[in-house]
Every structure is written in C-alpha cells, then in structure tokens.
Amino acid sequence: MFAYIVKRILLMLPTLLGVLLLTFVVIQFVPGGPVEQYLAEAKAGATGMGGGGGEGGGMAYRGAQGVDPKRLEQIKALYGFDKPAHERFVQMLGRFARFDLGRSFFQNKDVWQLVKEKLPVSISLGLWTFFISYLVAVPLGVAKAVRAGSRFDLVTTLIILVGYAIPGFVLGVALLVIFGGQLQWFPLRGLTSANWDELSLMGKVTDYLWHITLPVTAMVAGSFAVTAMLTKNAFLEEIRKQYVLTARAKGLTERQVLWGHVFRNALIPIITGFPSAFIGAFFAGSLLIETLFSLDGLGLLSYESVIRRDYPVVLGTLYLFTLIGLVTKLISDLCYVWVDPRVKFD
Numbered sequence: 330m331f332a333y334i335v336k337r338i339l340l341m342l343p344t345l346l347g348v349l350l351l352t353f354v355v356i357q358f359v360p361g362g363p364v365e366q367y368l369a370e371a372k373a374g375a376t377g378m379g380g381g382g383g384e385g386g387g388m389a390y391r392g393a394q395g396v397d398p399k400r401l402e403q404i405k406a407l408y409g410f411d412k413p414a415h416e417r418f419v420q421m422l423g424r425f426a427r428f429d430l431g432r433s434f435f436q437n438k439d440v441w442q443l444v445k446e447k448l449p450v451s452i453s454l455g456l457w458t459f460f461i462s463y464l465v466a467v468p469l470g471v472a473k474a475v476r477a478g479s480r481f482d483l484v485t486t487l488i489i490l491v492g493y494a495i496p497g498f499v500l501g502v503a504l505l506v507i508f509g510g511q512l513q514w515f516p517l518r519g520l521t522s523a524n525w526d527e528l529s530l531m532g533k534v535t536d537y538l539w540h541i542t543l544p545v546t547a548m549v550a551g552s553f554a555v556t557a558m559l560t561k562n563a564f565l566e567e568i569r570k571q572y573v574l575t576a577r578a579k580g581l582t583e584r585q586v587l588w589g590h591v592f593r594n595a596l597i598p599i600i601t602g603f604p605s606a607f608i609g610a611f612f613a614g615s616l617l618i619e620t621l622f623s624l625d626g627l628g629l630l631s632y633e634s635v636i637r638r639d640y641p642v643v644l645g646t647l648y649l650f651t652l653i654g655l656v657t658k659l660i661s662d663l664c665y666v667w668v669d670p671r672v673k674f675d
Contacts, residue, residue: 330666333658341655348651349425349644353418356640430645435637440645443630450626453520453537454618457545458552466597467552470560474595475587478563487560493554498617501547501563505621515543518623542590544622555601561594595669600668 410417428442469489473482509517516522520540521533528536559650567573568591576586616628627646634642665672 334663337659337662341652341659343646344655345423345651348539349422350418352644353414356643357414359638378657402471409601420569425645425648427665430649433634433642436507436638436642440642444627444646444649446641447625447627447630449621450520450624451628453541454544454548454624454626457541458548461549462556463554465549466556467560467596469553470557471564471587471592473557473561474564474568478603489523489554492550497547497551498621498674499651500550501618501621504543516540520624544618544624547618547621560595560599563598564591567591597665597668598634600664 359492393427421431430444431441432439436443448609457584469485473485476482504515505517508514516539520537522528522536525536573591576590577583581589616632618624619626619629630642631646633639635644
C-alpha cells in the first residue's frame with residue numbers, strides 16, 4: 330500500500346506540470362493581454378474599456394502602437410513580460426513549489442488572499458449542496474430499490490429525471506422570478522442582509538438560511554439524481570445475490586437483511602465517491618448560480634480573471650485546484666480499501 334501511495338504521488342508531479350505547461354502555452358497566444366488592457370485603459374482615460382487585437386504574454390502588442398518605447402518597456406516589466414516565456418515559466422514553477430501563488434495584476438492582492446475572500450461563499454454553496462444531496466439521494470435510492478417497479482418508484486423516477494433535465498441556471502431564474510420577485514418570500518441577491526452586523530445570533534442564522542435557500546435549491550435539484558439512481562441500482566444488484574437469500578433463510582428480518590448486510594456492500598460505490606464529491610461541491614462552484622444570485626465566489630473569480638487576463642490568478646487557482654483534485658482522487662481510491670478489504674492495489 331505504501332509503495333502504491335508513493336507511486337501515485339510521484340505521478341502527480343508530471344500531471345500537474347503538464348496541466349500548467351499546457352495552460353501557460355495557450356495563454357501566450359490569447360489576444361488582449363494585460364499590457365494591452367493597461368494601454369487601452371490609459372488611452373480611454375481609465376474608463377475600464379479593454380482593447381483587443383494583440384497577443385498576451387509578452388508577444389507583439391499591436392495595441393501598443395503610438396506608445397513611447399521606453400514607457401512600453403516599463404509596462405512590460407511591471408507585469409513581468411520583459412523576460413522570455415520559458416524563464417517566466419520556470420520562475421512560476423519555483424513560486425508554486427513554495428506555494429506562492431503570486432499577486433493579481435489588477436486587484437493588487439495576493440492570489441491566496443483572493444481565494445480566502447471568495448472561499449466562504451463557495452463553501453456555503455458547496456457544503457449545503459453536498460449534504461442535502463446525499464441526505465436526500467441515499468434514502469430515496471434505498472426506498473426505490475425496496476419498492477422497485479411500484480408506483481412510488483415510477484413517480485420518483487419521473488421527478489428525478491425532470492429535475493436532472495432542468496439546468497440549474499434555468500431553475501434559479503424561475504425561483505427568483507416566482508419566490509423572489511412575485512411572492513417576495515426570499516431575497517434576490519447576496520448571502521446576508523445589509524444590517525447583518527446589527528442582528529442577534531439567531532437573527533444572523535435565520536438571515537443566512539433565508540438568503541441561501543434559493544441558490545442551494547437551484548444547485549441541489551439536479552445534483553442528487555445520479556446519486557439516487559446509483560444507490561437504487563447498487564441495492565438491486567446486492568439484493569439479488571446469494572448471501573441475501575442465505576440471510577433470509579436463517580430467519581433474519583427484512584430490516585436486518587437490508588441494513589445489516591445489503592447496506593454496507595451497496596454503498597461501496599457511493600462512499601468511495603465521497604471525497605471527490607465533497608471537495609468538488611465547493612471548489613467547482615457554479616459560475617451561473619453565483620452570477621444569478623450575485624454571490625462573489627470562486628467560480629466568479631475564475632471567470633473574471635480569464636476575462637481580464639489576470640494570469641497570476643488564472644494560473645494560481647488552476648495550480649491549487651488541480652493539486653487538490655489529484656490528492657482527492659488518491660483519497661477516493663484509498664477509500665476502496667477502507668470500505669472493501671478485498672480490494673488490493675498490489
């Protein structure tokens with residue numbers, strides 16, 4: 330087992346390096362780099378309207394025409410584009426090895442600080458989505474397996490498929506229009522009210538839950554469909570096996586057979602997916618949901634960084650999320666051994 334873990338960790342290094350190298354190379358050919366945007370904003374009198382047409386990452390900037398060459402070199406040096414691409418890439422890897430994610434071009438903050446500022450919103454959405462999805466999906470999947478073929482099974486399957494087919498963004502718009510606009514039961518934006526600091530402890534809890542209801546509902550609606558159907562199919566497969574017939578022949582009650590024997594074996598594919606689902610729930614937040622409900626989370630940060638060509642934020646968050654994803658995948662694989670001793674990675 331130890332040798333397997335070491336091998337997987339060593340394989341993470343070339344994978345992480347490949348992701349960063351590919352992204353860095355693509356960035357060199359993306360038009361409208363930070364130098365161009367800086368020059369365009371300066372020409373427009375700091376109106377914030379970015380220009381395009383050049384190539385970012387220290388390439389030939391057509392937007393720099395008419396600018397004093399010395400001034401242009403100073404701007405390139407400001408963003409680090411006065412050095413060759415390969416030298417900048419090596420320096421970036423050196424910083425990442427020390428977990429220094431760099432500093433944002435346009436927000437004048439460390440990338441770590443930006444991630445910490447946006448993380449509470451993504452955690453709020455992700456954790457609620459994760460726990461509610463599993464608390465609903467697993468019991469529902471078990472009930473559907475026990476009542477397979479019944480009217481309950483057919484009706485719940487139809488509801489699940491309808492919820493899965495409706496995009497979360499579309500559902501969010503409907504929830505906002507109906508419950509936020511027409512009925513005015515829930516707020517239209519944000520995670521807290523303007524008078525948050527003046528509220529009591531219970532008032533803050535109530536206000537937070539009041540704000541989080543609609544976005545979480547929009548994210549949960551389709552997310553538990555796969556888990557519910559997977560749970561149902563896993564239970565049906567286990568129920569048909571020989572050990573279940575043997576347990577029933579010994580006189581065990583249906584509850585003992587279901588929860589004492591079938592439950593553990595049927596949940597193996599569900600439990601092993603916990604780490605990935607848990608991490609992915611709040612690190613891979615929904616950009617559309619965050620935008621719709623005016624929630625300033627990691628999804629919105631990543632999108633705005635790409636649009637503004639804020640390369641330190643783009644590459645820094647990519648490095649962080651890729652590393653977390655690789656580690657989570659390793660933990661998911663190790664969970665197989667934990668829940669099923671028959672699995673041997675040797």
